[in-house]
Amino acid sequence: DAGVTQSPTHLIKTRGQQVTLRCSPKSGHDTVSWYQQALGQGPQFIFQYYEEEERQRGNFPDRFSGHQFPNYSSELNVNALLLGDSALYLCASSLEGLGFDIQYFGAGTRLSVL
Amino acid sequence: QQPVQSPQAVILREGEDAVINCSSSKALYSVHWYRQKHGEAPVFLMILLKGGEQKGHEKISASFNEKKQQSSLYLTASQLSYSGTYFCGTVFNSGGGADGLTFGKGTHLIIQP
Secondary structure (H helix, E strand, C coil): CCCCEEECCEEEECCCCCEEEEEECCCCCCEEEEEEECCCCCCEEEEEEECCEEEEECCCCCCEEEEECCCCCEEEEECCCCHHHCEEEEEEEECCCCCCCCCEECCCEEEEEC | CCCEEECCEEEEECCCCEEEEEECCCCCCEEEEEEECCCCCCEEEEEEECCCCEEECCCCEEEEECCCCEEEEEECCCCHHHCEEEEEEEECCCCCCCCCCEECCCEEEEEEC
């Protein structure tokens, strides 16, 4: 049973560039959430996708956008990168309607902005 | 609105017990506990819902005091594999289905042989 997979594992960009991160949810899951984890901090919720639409959003600027595909995989796009965007980006998947909304995390993409 | 975790760090000898606390200033719908080892994904440990339902790993126990908006994670007879950073994630008002989690800053647990 494949868990949540993310690509790439590491990425280096420069300020002002744009980046796309990818996530494949755990088999059978239909909901994808994205989190940003700065060094030494807990993950911060960016947004969540369900049925190809953004359902919830945390306190992040519009530079952060996403997409969910019909196969439930998802992308996170960040435009006009800032140094402060350097972090571990985590994707979590869950199954709608279970009652227990357990979220399963991928290992993340480490983004460094120079 | 970020939940507050305590202690920030704890060092134990193998076999000792530990309690990690999570406190919110806002009414909670559910509390989720995760453990993260360095360079790895957070791993689900336990979910506790308002009303008393909970689900998690057999060897992990936790409590949820709805009136005090507090949750505690109990680690008994600790093993070396328990080392890592423990996070509580909270949901304030569920609109149904999965919700974005608001995580605390984490509790670092080190188990020594």
